[in-house]
Amino acid sequence: MKIASTIEEVRKYIIEWKKEGFSVGLVPTMGYLHEGHESLIKKSASDNDKTVVSVFLNPIQFGKNEDLDTYPSDIDRDLNKCKNCGADLIFTPQVSEMYFNDFCTYVNVDNLTKGLCGAKRPGHFKGVCTIVSKLFNIVTPDKAYFGQKDAQQLAVIKRMVRDLNFNIKIIGCPIVREEDGLAKSSRNSYLSSEERKASLILYKSLMKAKKLFEKNEFDSNKIKQNIIEVINTEPLAKIDYVEIVDNTSLKPVNEIKNSTLIALAVYIGKTRLIDNIILGGKKNELAHA
Numbered sequence: 001m002k003i004a005s006t007i008e009e010v011r012k013y014i015i016e017w018k019k020e021g022f023s024v025g026l027v028p029t030m031g032y033l034h035e036g037h038e039s040l041i042k043k044s045a046s047d048n049d050k051t052v053v054s055v056f057l058n059p060i061q062f063g064k065n066e067d068l069d070t071y072p073s074d075i076d077r078d079l080n081k082c083k084n085c086g087a088d089l090i091f092t093p094q095v096s097e098m099y100f101n102d103f104c105t106y107v108n109v110d111n112l113t114k115g116l117c118g119a120k121r122p123g124h125f126k127g128v129c130t131i132v133s134k135l136f137n138i139v140t141p142d143k144a145y146f147g148q149k150d151a152q153q154l155a156v157i158k159r160m161v162r163d164l165n166f167n168i169k170i171i172g173c174p175i176v177r178e179e180d181g182l183a184k185s186s187r188n189s190y191l192s193s194e195e196r197k198a199s200l201i202l203y204k205s206l207m208k209a210k211k212l213f214e215k216n217e218f219d220s221n222k223i224k225q226n227i228i229e230v231i232n233t234e235p236l237a238k239i240d241y242v243e244i245v246d247n248t249s250l251k252p253v254n255e256i257k258n259s260t261l262i263a264l265a266v267y268i269g270k271t272r273l274i275d276n277i278i279l280g281g282k283k284n285e286l287a288h289a
């Protein structure tokens with residue numbers, strides 16, 4: 001496995017690989033890897049001849065009062081995990097490699113970023129789309145892998161790729177969960193043991209929604225009310241949002257039918273956790289992947 005910290009090095013490897021006719025998969029991450037990330041890397045390694053994993057804590061997608069400075073990191077552990085999952089190249093640039101001091105060009109996806117996390121984290125998706133576009137231009141992958149865990153991000157990236165004609169196939173991968181149902185996240189490391197127990201309320205509330213849906217309850221408002229009631233039984237939980245939207249347009253829907261996304265963000269103490277489920281599509285995403 002190769003490690004590169006400059007754009008020039010990455011381009012050198014990619015040119016060599018493309019000459020050989022190898023297909024390339026890209027897995028963008030912010031590091032502190034867990035089984036969620038690993039599932040993306042393994043999928044890419046099985047789909048492509050070469051897999052590039054980027055490990056870059058992207059400052060421009062964090063708001064002023066967010067956790068950029070405390071975000072967990074352990075690059076040696078990450079490198080080990082990447083190697084075990086079959087990655088071929090890890091790109092770990094410094095911030096100065098990715099952003100000139102006078103950097104002033106951004107990619108913004110409109111509409112889809114107005115609600116959900118976009119409403120709560122102004123500028124977040126502009127930062128995400130900009131870094132992902134840069135990584136696409138640097139790595140020029142055939143396919144790029146993103147987790148359904150960040151459902152809005154996946155929808156936004158798909159729309160960006162369509163609208164800007166990136167010649168890259170976006171592959172969405174199922175949410176990987178802990179045994180008890182909590183969606184794996186680098187941010188779970190912030191939770192105290194008491195908060196860790198409380199964090200289960202996100203999954204529980206989604207399970208309640210799924211059960212109601214399976215009993216033919218399709219009314220978004222009723223399902224939303226039920227989710228809110230479940231979450232409010234947990235004293236450590238504070239709802240940031242609960243939304244029920246079409247999974248492609250991210251527009252609110254009154255009725256749950258085709259591929260409807262139920263997305264939530266909940267503070268457990270100071271830690272903001274997100275989770276989601278898709279109902280009414282071909283398959284729901286709550287399975288333990």
Ligand code: AMP
Binds near residue numbers: 035145177
């Ligand atoms: P991050 O390092 O948090 O930016 O995540 C990098 C990629 O891993 C994103 O595409 C995430 O959606 C994906 N990811 C994070 N957590 C999970 C999870 N529990 N299951 C599946 N994919 C995940």
